[in-house]
Amino acid sequence: MKASETVPGPRAEDQLPHSTQAAAKIVIVGGFGVGKTTMVGSVSEIKPLTTEETMTQAGIGVDDDFGSATKTATTVAMDFGRIRISDEVVLYLFGTPGQERFWFLWNGLFEGALGAVVLVDTRRLEVSFEVMGRLEERGVPFVVAVNTFPDGPRYAVEDLRQALDLTPEIPIIECDARRRASSRDVLVTLMRFLHALMANGNLT
Amino acid sequence: MTPPQRQRRRPEPPPPPPPSPRQQPAAAGQEEEPKKPERLYTITGTDGDRAQLDLVTLIVARADPPSSATPEETAVLRLCAGPLSVAELSAYLRLPFSAMTVLLTDMLAAGTVHARAPIVRQTLPDRSLLEAVMHGLERL
Numbered sequence: 001m002k003a004s005e006t007v008p009g010p011r012a013e014d015q016l017p018h019s020t021q022a023a024a025k026i027v028i029v030g031g032f033g034v035g036k037t038t039m040v041g042s043v044s045e046i047k048p049l050t051t052e053e054t055m056t057q058a059g060i061g062v063d064d065d066f067g068s069a070t071k072t073a074t075t076v077a078m079d080f081g082r083i084r085i086s087d088e089v090v091l092y093l094f095g096t097p098g099q100e101r102f103w104f105l106w107n108g109l110f111e112g113a114l115g116a117v118v119l120v121d122t123r124r125l126e127v128s129f130e131v132m133g134r135l136e137e138r139g140v141p142f143v144v145a146v147n148t149f150p151d152g153p154r155y156a157v158e159d160l161r162q163a164l165d166l167t168p169e170i171p172i173i174e175c176d177a178r179r180r181a182s183s184r185d186v187l188v189t190l191m192r193f194l195h196a197l198m199a200n201g202n203l204t
Numbered sequence: 205m206t207p208p209q210r211q212r213r214r215p216e217p218p219p220p221p222p223p224s225p226r227q228q229p230a231a232a233g234q235e236e237e238p239k240k241p242e243r244l245y246t247i248t249g250t251d252g253d254r255a256q257l258d259l260v261t262l263i264v265a266r267a268d269p270p271s272s273a274t275p276e277e278t279a280v281l282r283l284c285a286g287p288l289s290v291a292e293l294s295a296y297l298r299l300p301f302s303a304m305t306v307l308l309t310d311m312l313a314a315g316t317v318h319a320r321a322p323i324v325r326q327t328l329p330d331r332s333l334l335e336a337v338m339h340g341l342e343r344l
Contacts, residue, residue: 007279007296015286016262023260023289023321024329024337049295051259053302075300080259080291085340089333092260092289106301112258114329114337122207129210136213153205163207184344191338198331 014046019087026187027110028095029103029135030119031127035147035177037079039119040095043183044081048095052077053106076102078109093187104134115194116142117186119177122152125163132164141203143171143193145186169196255309255319259301262287262320263308270316276307280317287320 028036041048053076083091094113096103103109110116116135120128135142144164148154155163157172166172171189176182197203265284269277279297294304311317 009283020287025260051291051294052300054300089336126208133213137216139215165210165212188341
């Protein structure tokens with residue numbers, strides 16, 4: 001970096017108030033091209049930003065070539081947006097582009113997250129299978145949002161539940177990730193689900 | 205038309221606990237030893253001696269840039285006139301997240317910035333936070 005003045009910052013209207021005390025995060029996941037970045041962009045109050053993490057091959061390859069002598073650095077990028085909840089609380093939304101096997105090696109992405117939204121596209125349901133399995137293994141609570149595309153097959157919710165092998169309590173909702181109100185509704189559904197889990201003592 | 209079929213997975217046993225955090229929120233930035241400058245670029249080293257900063261930990265400037273401040277530190281202090289998350293700092297400074305946490309660990313130690321949200325990652329969200337977010341989204 002040559003000069004600090006060249007570093008852009010938040011626009012004046014995007015500054016968080018000094019009273020902001022707590023930040024929460026929700027992670028939006030799903031297979032390639034299902035609309036994760038679209039959802040972050042539609043509901044975020046700031047223009048989405050990108051953060052990156054650099055990982056070495058030794059860190060990445062835990063399931064195939066751990067311990068290999070050559071260490072290759074890989075950069076994993078993450079888009080995120082932000083919603084001001086109140087004068088005290090701010091919510092961050094992380095939408096994870098491609099490279100799904102790397103997300104779970106990103107230290108701290110899922111730790112401390114309230115929960116996750118799994119976006120699915122009925123034309124290619126199977127591209128979101130892997131990430132759902134990973135969330136289950138990690139014990140990260142999630143809801144499933146079906147991003148509706150005009151040319152996508154329409155399944156009844158119960159058929160989807162069976163196909164995705166989801167327990168009855170996990171919400172499945174249709175959405176249009178391009179629309180702010182629809183994306184907001186998905187997030188509200190996740191929060192109500194988490195609240196119910198906590199009330200039942202099932203948030204572990 | 206039949207959708208493809210998935211199989212549910214079971215939770216894995218929890219991973220071993222992370223190295224004990226050396227900093228508690230209240231004591232943030234008071235126990236760290238000065239770091240060598242090149243550590244900024246040692247982004248693949250162990251995580252043990254860094255502050256446990258989350259992507260959404262809020263950072264606030266506490267002081268004007270000292271004369272010894274690097275351009276990165278000056279930029280952080282300028283951006284953090286109001287609270288700003290580590291993720292946002294990483295994005296604006298174009299530094300990988302882990303490099304950002306190393307820089308911030310030094311600044312917390314020097315007392316030029318303050319971490320406002322919990323430094324240590326929580327495994328369970330706080331109930332009041334959960335409800336605040338739920339009600340806030342419902343009002344949007």
